[in-house]
Amino acid sequence: MDPTSTASQNCSRIELTIWCRSLKNKDVTSKSDPMCILMLKNEENDKYEEIGRTERVENSLNPDFTTKMLLTYHFEIKQALQFCVYDCDEGLSNPKKADELGSLRVTLAEVVQGHLRNGRLLEESGNKQATLFVTARETVDCRQSYVFNFVGRKLDDKDFITKSDPFLVFHKRNSHDGFTPVGQTTVIRDDLNPNWPAFRINCATFCDNNPQLELKIDCYDHERDGKHDLIGTFYTTAAELTSQSSGKEFQLIHPKKKEKKSSYKNSGLIFLERHKLEEDWEFSHFVQAGLQLNFTVAIDYSASNAWEPKANGSTNNDSPIRTLNG
Structure with missing residues (x-):
């Protein structure tokens, strides 16, 4: 389900504010540079998928993230969240190469009910006092x-x-x-x-x-x-x-x-x-305004490309089982 969708009447737009305290220091000459990634569980494939991330706060074990997470709270649906905190010395785009500072799995209902307002200990944080705080407030859908x-x-x-x-x-x-x-x-x-x-x-x-x-x-x-x-x-x-x-x-x-x-x-x-x-224009606005997209595909069947499955020099040799029909 799209976390930004508000099609159902039994839902409300929620803004999350995130901060952490007592994170583990993963750096030697300075402090950790934390960033938090928010993931929502996809019930269809049972996997957590990223829906947003905060900014990277330099040299701080007690970051107050200013980036807000916006999603839709559906009252009748269980929405499982996972907060993952990383030390991102190499920047925001590559958390897989970053050091993990801890994670926490909760439901969006717990967040909305204020259970994380006073903090909850991060799991696998390397520091028994590492705590994640999250507050939720209802907001308006503004464009x-x-x-x-x-x-x-x-x-x-x-x-x-x-x-x-x-x-x-x-x-x-x-x-x-x-x-x-x-x-x-x-x-x-x-x-x-x-x-x-x-x-x-x-x-x-x-x-x-x-x-x-x-x-x-x-x-x-x-x-x-x-x-x-x-x-x-x-x-x-x-x-x-x-x-x-x-x-x-x-x-x-x-x-x-x-x-x-x-x-x-x-x-x-x-x-x-x-x-x-x-x-704040979105893709749907352009479509509704009459935007038209043209898509063209070209396939090169010239003999110079040596269309033969066993021809190692062929630019078409990307599959050992490909054959030419017709």
Whole structure:
């Protein structure tokens, strides 16, 4: 069954947030670079199939993944999930070459009921305290995304020899009177006046499709050991971010610096240069709009290709039992 399908009335769209604590360190000179892959059991072939994966968090044994997993919860169907955590030193595309940090099999119903909110120990983790946390919340099926272009100016320098390596982390207010991370920009190296590449995020993921939902945006100085230094924070809403075409200015405030210094103003400025709203088109939309595809197959029967089963030099010799009929 398609995990993104909402054809049944007895179902709801679910967003999963994942984080881990006390993972085993598989590296020698640094810490593990964890990534989590979510798999759903296919009842037809009794195999677990990947339906999504988080980003790779560098040098962290306690990762807070910002990538959300979206799937459909069917009330009348048992949906078996498997969470697999890897140390991916070689990147996201090749988990088979990565070190396993543990896995956990549960049902989606357990996740929805909050059984993993307080964590559950990972199996075969190499560390008896390695724990996986997952929360689920109902969300809307939204086909639009925000695209933001942020720049920073006069950010605090948190490094001694070089300059700060700033990046932004976006959080939205949750129902537990806290904030949930939903995404982050790329890291800009050695720059106190960064121009971040365009940040694109689905409206439902960003703010539950509610422009008035409170958002928290943190600016950090990236550190290779995973202990990123906070430069400052500001609070806003999607409505405020999109209220004008460009030039919106926000002050980064560091809470501890503000408490210690009466003359403290800010730790830098963040400007929203541009923003836009884009449609999230899928293949079905193009088909419904009249897209036509043409498929052409050509088979070369020329004598130069030596169509003989025993001809080792033939380009057609890919099967020892192939014969030419007619």
